[in-house]
Amino acid sequence: MSDSATYEEVPGDRTRSVQNKVKKVVDTLDKKGSIDNDLGRYMTGYEGTSGKLQGNPKLHKPGMPLRTIVSGRNHPTEKMAEIVEELREHVTSLPSYIRDTTDFLNKIKNIPKPLPEGTLIFCMDVKALYPSVPRADARAAVIKALNGRSNPEISTEVGVRMMETVLENNTISLSI
Numbered sequence: 001m002s003d004s005a006t007y008e009e010v011p012g013d014r015t016r017s018v019q020n021k022v023k024k025v026v027d028t029l030d031k032k033g034s035i036d037n038d039l040g041r042y043m044t045g046y047e048g049t050s051g052k053l054q055g056n057p058k059l060h061k062p063g064m065p066l067r068t069i070v071s072g073r074n075h076p077t078e079k080m081a082e083i084v085e086e087l088r089e090h091v092t093s094l095p096s097y098i099r100d101t102t103d104f105l106n107k108i109k110n111i112p113k114p115l116p117e118g119t120l121i122f123c124m125d126v127k128a129l130y131p132s133v134p135r136a137d138a139r140a141a142v143i144k145a146l147n148g149r150s151n152p153e154i155s156t157e158v159g160v161r162m163m164e165t166v167l168e169n170n171t172i173s174l175s176i
Contacts, residue, residue: 006131010171015050018169019076025165026080034158043083048076051172070172077166084163087154091145135167 023044030040052073055066072078091097098104115121126132142163146156154162 006128013050013173014171015048015076018171019044019048021169022076022080022165025161029158029161034155039083043079046074046079048078049074051075051170053172053174070170072170075171077169080162081166083154084159084166087142087146087159087163090149091142094145139164 026035026040026044029035030037052071054069054071056069057064058067072081092099098107139160143156143160146152146159149156
């Protein structure tokens, strides 16, 4: 929590403010005809609560730092995040997508051998992967992937607007 590049301490509970921001985005999309009334009600028809933070110790690392886990259950952005999550299949189908370690190992098994002279194989572990991804680059990659869809149910513009709303309004509470 001491990483000021990732977390910002704010006074008070911002749940109501986030709920209002989500409602404003949904109302704008509804008025433009970008989403229908049912989808709008689905994303805003509940009282939200702040996300909850917990940590599991990394027992294999010196000093046992915590692996932070955030629960967004009932958060004001939860339903909007579900819609954005449905768009993920358009990113996971890209050849550069790697789901997890097993997926990576399966992909490197299929690399033609022998490897070219001078090939360097390495492994790395990224600390704080998601906060480290430059948002502008991620946004551009999402736009490119969504623009490649042949029959989009939700426009690229709407998908990106909802994604940004979710990313910019993640709030958590920490009880110490």
